[in-house]
Amino acid sequence: MRPRQAFFLAGLIVSGGFLIFLFLEVPPPLIIGFTRSWPILLQAVVSYITAGWPAEQIYVVENTGMQQANARGQLSLQHPWYMNHTSLKRLGVNIIQTPVLLNFAQLQNFYLSLSYIHSWPYYFWSHMDVLALGHENGFEGLTPRAGEPGYKSLYTLCLEELNRTLATDERWGTRFFAYDHLTLQNPKALEDIGGWDTLIPYYMTDCDTYTRFHMRNWTQNDSNCGVVTDTSVVLDNLLVLYRDPSVTPDFRDPNPPPPPSAGEGKQKRQARGVPPGLNEPVEYWKRLLEVADRMFHYKHGDRGRNTWQSGQHGGQGEPFYYDSTGFSEALEVLTEAGKEVFRRKWGHGDCDLIGGGGLKFEDQWKVLKDREN
Template sequence: MTARYIPLNGLLNRDESSTPSPRTASGWRLPKRWISFLIVTFTLLTTIYLFLGNGPPISYTGSQQFNGLPSVPSISSTSSPSSSVSYLLGSDEDSTKLWFPPLHDEREFRPTVASYNAPLASLQRPRTPLFIAFTRNNAMLQQVVLSYIAAGWPREDIIVVDNAGTMDSNPRHLLTPKNPFYLDYDLFRNRYGVSILQTPTLLTFAQLQNFFLRVSMAHGWRYFFWSHMDVAVLSDEEAKPYKSFHARVLDVLSDLGVTALDTDMGTPRNGEKNWAIKYFTYDWLTLVNVEAWRQIGAWDTFIPYYATDCDAYSRIVLNGFTKDDVRTGRIFDLPEALQDPEAKFFPPASSSSSSQAADDSAPEGEPPGSRRYHLLVAELEKLERRKPENQRNNWQAALGEGGKGEPWTYDPDGFQKMWWATAEKGRDMYRMKWGTSECRLDEHGVKLDDAWQT
């Protein structure tokens, strides 16, 4: 079909039958220079309109296929591949959400993980969110975080939960290192590359567990991990074939049918569907099935510390779910922090902060099962034997009376006394609730309906 020609000079006769045909009307051809002028003008005006009305034009670099849907263009990013790490609650600091991810490029994070423990990139594996709650003792937190990083746990999956109860004092650097509630934000975020999430106020142990569940539910996570702060983990460097601690954690997830953090779980290899938690040496490290806890219910906040685990873990079984142990490496229960943990958990060259010594290729020379590893195991075993069973939380008060008078700081001695008093009251509440002090209620004939009946 031939387009109808409309002359630019003279009036348009709106009667279509009287409009001259471009084929028959002579002398009406538009000069080529005018055609060029119109094309250039139209292009220029269109570009100006798009720029002013919608911002600069988007450049496209290719297409991606999503779940069988038609190809859609992908928007090019100015971020370099080396800075594409995705932090679990967002890559930008947001103090209104109490979220403080690392500020630096991941290439600057130290110490460098040994090559045989290096984790897979986040796109190549399920994410493994690990909550580690802090209330007191920055050195103990440093030790546990470094141990997880050295054992292959991805930095971007570690979330330190600042439960110091000191409002904004730690992110604003208002506390001194002698303060038991001091948390070194710069060290953990900018050197170690882990994120920090603050609690709105000081939470008890039971409240922290509910906080972990609530954060996970808000983000659609099907599972999460949490760890005690007074532990250290090591890969089993004697095992053959060798796998890092974190690689074996991924094996556990695979056995459970886990493919992604926000995807419903598939069928476990052993057919076990009703699991609630997986212990990694009791609950020193724990994997939590979020969906199961919707039926089990919240941790009992009226039993704030001691015995609250007895209550929660018994209700797992009483609700028809399972809890059992899995093994992925070594976990040590410790009374104090090692001296110079960077040098002890990481190969020698990688523990240095100098740019030359911290080159990524530096740790290549040390194989699994090195002399450093065996010395570290021996030291951790010796420390673990020194932890008194009846005074397991003395490490929290190890820093003494420092920090008095600093912003939002509870008197350290008073805090310790009130903590123990509250913990003892929690045991009383447990007895009041269940009519017994026995921890494993399911093994002593107790039923869910027995709560508050005595």
């Protein structure tokens, strides 16, 4: 069973038989950037669709550096930068390709450029390594249970937050849903701070950007639209997102560790017994939520949170091939260089630039390095 969706139409949200008047200029796009690990991306896209987000409002940005190789179907499934254009088009989502491989900060500025091209006064963006679920068991103050009058999907709650933000906050910068795993972005705020600093390409670039929003008095509030889980693994079968009662929710690691001992394997199998009641949609959702929680803890366990990026090792001899292990090592070098740029830019090593460093927007590249950081 597919969860009840909300539909954007001429400024109306139709949800659970209720009409909610919204005054939005355009249907809000959801941008999901992709570089590598196709199974992780596909899971994220399907989860947003089944959580109510209209497929035609989802934009997958292929940021692989593979030029037209994916569009032409020239890469094999085990190529780290493989992406299946045909599957995404069948789902109904849009595909945009970057002209070259961009780092994370550059990709964020590319999203800003898309807002100019498409005249988006706002947009949502999401990391690709997430699993999105609505509050189908209900959430006090937000929505009743799925199937009950007035139920609001993840998409509906996002639209309500967008509408509320536009109506009440003239200087809004972002709205965070589970930190920035799902983010609502105001392009004007990003313009005002000069965009993301592309010389801080990966880690610490979020700290740099969000602190500059704060320094320029753009609000960044947390909001709740559903369960957006940070994950490094994939569901065994994506039919569980459509609540197929013949499939029991569980997950697997696309880059599995060495096999566990016989005792460990037995314990894991015992912990994954098939629960009763999967024919009841909300009970199925509860099982799926439990699996999502295990996926989160698996990612943040002993293996390292980014092991999913190294799960595919094929593609040798194919167009634009680049050694996967070498790519990961190069990213580590660039990441460390970016951290040093951050330290020199602010004279401070951690994210507490205002309280700990006493810094202002105008202090960029004008302060000496402090002793402790």
